[in-house]
Amino acid sequence: MSNPRFDRILLTGAAGRLGTELRRGLAPLCRQLRLADVVRITDLAPNEEALRFDLADMEATIAACEGVDAIVHFGGVPLERPWDQILNGNIRGSYHIYEGARKHGVGRVVYASSVHAIGYHRLEDRIDADAPHRPDGLYGLSKCFVEDLGRLYWDKFGIETAALRIFSSFPEPADRRMLWSWLSFDDCNRLVTAALTAPRVGFTLSFGLSGNAVKPVDNRLAGHLGYIPQDNTEAFRAVVEAKHPVPDPKAPAVQHLGGWFVDLGHPDDADKGGAAK
Amino acid sequence: MSNPRFDRILLTGAAGRLGTELRRGLAPLCRQLRLADVVRITDLAPNEEALRFDLADMEATIAACEGVDAIVHFGGVPLERPWDQILNGNIRGSYHIYEGARKHGVGRVVYASSVHAIGYHRLEDRIDADAPHRPDGLYGLSKCFVEDLGRLYWDKFGIETAALRIFSSFPEPADRRMLWSWLSFDDCNRLVTAALTAPRVGFTLSFGLSGNAVKPVDNRLAGHLGYIPQDNTEAFRAVVEAKHPVPDPKAPAVQHLGGWFVDLGHPDDADKGGAAK
């Protein structure tokens, strides 16, 4: 594609683990990539610009959406945290993003939802995207909220959303659960690219997974995104299995999609903090 | 029942339109009824006690749940309002209620959800409680949030929730839409009573409607609540139809469950406020 598909894409959470990878993946899709994060980003490429603000700052967040064709919203708190942080970073922050989209006429949002929006479903339930929300913590609850927010802004204001329920996007599968929950960084970029360029999204939910052998969910309801994973975890299996003992299949963290998030207590209680996605 | 089913029930929104009716309906179910509202309630019956606080006050709200067997949570903003009011009254306020339930070991919450959590579905879709959220405004969005919150507190903390999606609970059907969306005050009390006394609720969604002829949704998934409506709108039909012209069946407010809420603009925009449920 000589002409990029978009003029300017806003990427929130641009300094985060996935945000860093997405800078690489989004580059060919737009003339200009606007990076947003609460920390300063200094290594700007020529096609990049950066904004530093907190998503909880309504005015700054809305302003960041000006002149933008599409938003890739990966910002906010990425793990289980006390209510105040979830409320400000994810609930209020995402509301500000959608208000920015509405006020500045942005047509499509690609949102980093999470497996933790559906973490209390079981593997053997083999859910698809029609299954009801079953968040496994406050973090997952905030993801449910933003999915519903996206639905509202689609139904009422005509802003499309593809909400990607990312399972575990890390450099490599780090434990036995990731043998089925892993989303490689390259596949993550493929998925976001598909969600941005799909001819028609409306409001669509998709699961973010590489093509691993064990498939914990059924992604057929997102076939119109055109996402085709290229990676899987087979090359990592031997090492992971050697390092990690076989867990009890009846342990809550093994039976549920959310993994060890279901074992977490309430993040507002002392000494029970959350954990990286 | 000579012995009331509950020792003490907390009723939030006790000074509101439905709260006032529920004081009557809940009286036989408990030894003591604790009324909570942001306004002062002065006409206390002998079996009543009153607390005055704002749901946005976390400490006060949690304290109000002490010594309580069940919570009937009808408080919060009852109509489309700017984001700050929805955020404080409904999102933060309901979080405080569930934290109160968790900290004080309350076993069951009956929550006044709303048709506006699913307002963008159409009558001819004939949805049941498995249909996805489709809120028709910020108010409805907050109802979706609390439903998911109830689901989380059930899955993780074992607190049961019956979320009642109330359509239109008024003294009489006031317009043609209410001929199918009406929930009489008596039926509202029957529904709340059923939700409180049903042998097993887990997390249950139910539609709050009287037994009107036109049934906009299918309530069979809540049959285990044991709610049997006794009222319907036939006695009001002639008067309502004489007073209100036949609307265009293709008007958005007629085709969707949410009625004229779907016509509302964004409540944060100037001169576009919400309206009473």
Added chain:
Amino acid sequence: MSNPRFDRILLTGAAGRLGTELRRGLAPLCRQLRLADVVRITDLAPNEEALRFDLADMEATIAACEGVDAIVHFGGVPLERPWDQILNGNIRGSYHIYEGARKHGVGRVVYASSVHAIGYHRLEDRIDADAPHRPDGLYGLSKCFVEDLGRLYWDKFGIETAALRIFSSFPEPADRRMLWSWLSFDDCNRLVTAALTAPRVGFTLSFGLSGNAVKPVDNRLAGHLGYIPQDNTEAFRAVVEAKHPVPDPKAPAVQHLGGWFVDLGHPDDADKGGAAK
């Protein structure tokens, strides 16, 4: 209702078995009832006017829709007949009706579809309106066609259709099958009235049955029409059962919804004509 709901309703098939009953039922709903049939109707009431034409006559049929608020389309061939009659009376004729509705801006059509559009489903399948078409003859095939025609004119031209799959509408249940397939004339009028006055129809399929004990299908997807049957066949059971021997439950005509229509050969073959609905 002092003011009738409609100004002028067009009733096709007005001289037929059901048409005659509908004249009575539609009278209170409109200021003027326009009767159409291929035979002359002479006993006009003051609020009635009559047109005589063949539905196969496109020009006449379209003209009959002028000045009309709603169409109750019960005309056409009412039973299994050779292809030419089905083609002209039901397929071409109904196309002309919908063209009339489109050209003259009629907002809603209530159409007499039939059980024979789904006659090859079995009682124990307990289908609802989502089940696929399974016509049991050319007559049923034409009913499927008109249902799809109604769907098209709704999706493309915004004309609402309620397609009523009438089972057996006769003065009394005449055989054992009618103990479950009967639709009393009064209930037929209730159903048509509901379909005309329901606040929102879009494209809706409903089964036309009285409240008989044996329910061969599930009508819940049409609950928004507000049809509540008042009659049933219990009063006729003893007489019918005494007169008609118990049939073999494995006979095709007993196991399928379509009854003896499934036993009919092809109507174009010699000596294999159809039969009254």
Added chain:
Amino acid sequence: MSNPRFDRILLTGAAGRLGTELRRGLAPLCRQLRLADVVRITDLAPNEEALRFDLADMEATIAACEGVDAIVHFGGVPLERPWDQILNGNIRGSYHIYEGARKHGVGRVVYASSVHAIGYHRLEDRIDADAPHRPDGLYGLSKCFVEDLGRLYWDKFGIETAALRIFSSFPEPADRRMLWSWLSFDDCNRLVTAALTAPRVGFTLSFGLSGNAVKPVDNRLAGHLGYIPQDNTEAFRAVVEAKHPVPDPKAPAVQHLGGWFVDLGHPDDADKGGAAK
């Protein structure tokens, strides 16, 4: 009905709790009622004949089916019992009954299945008859077996079966669970009568419940049986609730359809016997 519907019905388990009631209910349906049980029945009415044999006796059981129009199979072990008793009384015994039906050309079997075939489903799952088997013990497992046996004999040999999953059929509701699980004796007779006389059964599953307010399951898939309950538990509610304390809604025996059967250990283990249905 002056002429009974059947010439001779075989009733197994005729001396049991329900068998005794069914003698009354089946009398008007047949010219001759053949009673079968492992105990002797002495109080025969003129239209009754009695056979005494063990269902585990293949030859005797098959012989009992000779000259019979329909079989109402309520015999066998009625509660959780060690494997040998379940195997002989329910699995082998029912196989003998179906072999009798096959060898003597009996067209329809009405079988007393049980809630315990689906006892591990939860009330809030609101299952219908399409839900998979989830037996709650060996007794329920044998009920699942016979349902599948009936399905096989229908598909392969054309013998119709209506399998009635009876919940709790006792003179009165005896505890809080029975407020929703009760099937009155009269409704039991109505249900069996409907299953025998329905025009077409094929293989049909139906839940056996009176019209109680709390509906633990959805019976719409059996609407073609024509069963309309006349009784409910409201008249017993006050007494039952006064006598029995409110149980914990999270107790396994409260959350699951099977009630306290889910609490039972294995019946082959010492000191862990079953209990009356």
Added chain:
Amino acid sequence: MSNPRFDRILLTGAAGRLGTELRRGLAPLCRQLRLADVVRITDLAPNEEALRFDLADMEATIAACEGVDAIVHFGGVPLERPWDQILNGNIRGSYHIYEGARKHGVGRVVYASSVHAIGYHRLEDRIDADAPHRPDGLYGLSKCFVEDLGRLYWDKFGIETAALRIFSSFPEPADRRMLWSWLSFDDCNRLVTAALTAPRVGFTLSFGLSGNAVKPVDNRLAGHLGYIPQDNTEAFRAVVEAKHPVPDPKAPAVQHLGGWFVDLGHPDDADKGGAAK
């Protein structure tokens, strides 16, 4: 296969765009290929014979089915056209084909249905073959009719039909929509071959698409046909995207499966003709 699977196949529409391709694909499947079209075909191969007639000619069409093992029915009007042409070419013409199959004992029909039978569904609905008909014009309506006709002739006369809902079968994808709607000519031949040789078809609906990345529908209900696409549009993407600007995802022609057919007015109106499939 040394022995061809069929003795003689009738191919209608043999001179059309797809018909020409199918002559190549069907050659190895039969000893003799009978070509039918309204235009003369002169370049006959040794294994081919040709008949020239109009499908609206009942006698000629029926005669063409004599001595035939299977019919590949691709004839008729291939695009949106005024009612008379649709009626004669597609509705009456296909009826004649099925009558020919019935009268001459042909066991299986493979029918070129179309995406336009379901054109008003949306991409994000991700329908499968159980979704109801939603034609997007008279052309699509006639496709619905023939699907129902095939269903009838299966249920009543035991003639199998595989109805292939072809999306866009052209030499190359010509616009952005075809990047997901394209069916290559080779895949079209694979699909028809699968439909002809599948061990058991009954009445089966299948979507006709190559293995493109964006999957607008779910074809799993036709897995028993054994069709495995080998082509996809990736090689064409760059060129197509360079030539055609990004369309508005909210445009009706983009959101619906039927593409620009949903934008067409009524073909009977002046100056609003249809267009090639």
Added chain:
Amino acid sequence: MSNPRFDRILLTGAAGRLGTELRRGLAPLCRQLRLADVVRITDLAPNEEALRFDLADMEATIAACEGVDAIVHFGGVPLERPWDQILNGNIRGSYHIYEGARKHGVGRVVYASSVHAIGYHRLEDRIDADAPHRPDGLYGLSKCFVEDLGRLYWDKFGIETAALRIFSSFPEPADRRMLWSWLSFDDCNRLVTAALTAPRVGFTLSFGLSGNAVKPVDNRLAGHLGYIPQDNTEAFRAVVEAKHPVPDPKAPAVQHLGGWFVDLGHPDDADKGGAAK
């Protein structure tokens, strides 16, 4: 994997057709493989031990489960046989296996169920694992029983079961049906390995098929097992089709999943024995 996943696996039916193949496949998964069969196995590998007993012998069967991590239960009667053999080998025998698992704390059972548990479904029904049981004989009926037994032991005793409905596992596809029903021995080993090592099974049903072009069923509900077939029947197609004439697609043995099992009479009748799976 240097360290085998299991310490000791019990394989029943170890001398059978599939058992022999599984010895090869299971070897890398466990330190010790315990072979059980009713015939003596003499060619033991160093990692193998053998037990000879009849599954109908409760004591011996339970004893064989001692010291075992997982059970691969492929023993019992492998084809349609008279009731006594099915009862003893499959029903009683499998009960003994599950009792062995319960008494000796075995966590997971992989069970060789069969297509004959669902043999009366049709290819064009395209069922998935949610479809109800429809056994095609006593053999299939016993498979249904063991599936329900596995479900019970999961729900009540926490023993996981993966029930694999094997279609046709033979060295090569031997007839036209096997072109779609074949499971290669290597794929059989892959499937059993997946079922043993999947992180979480609960109670899971999976269809046992290689990756053949014609897919008679939909296996998506078992995606969490991680089974990926590597073989298919294309290499055998030409030979099989040359040797076997095209069967009538309307023959019961062709239309149903169970194949010629549906043509079998009752195995207890003289001269109507069953046949190898």
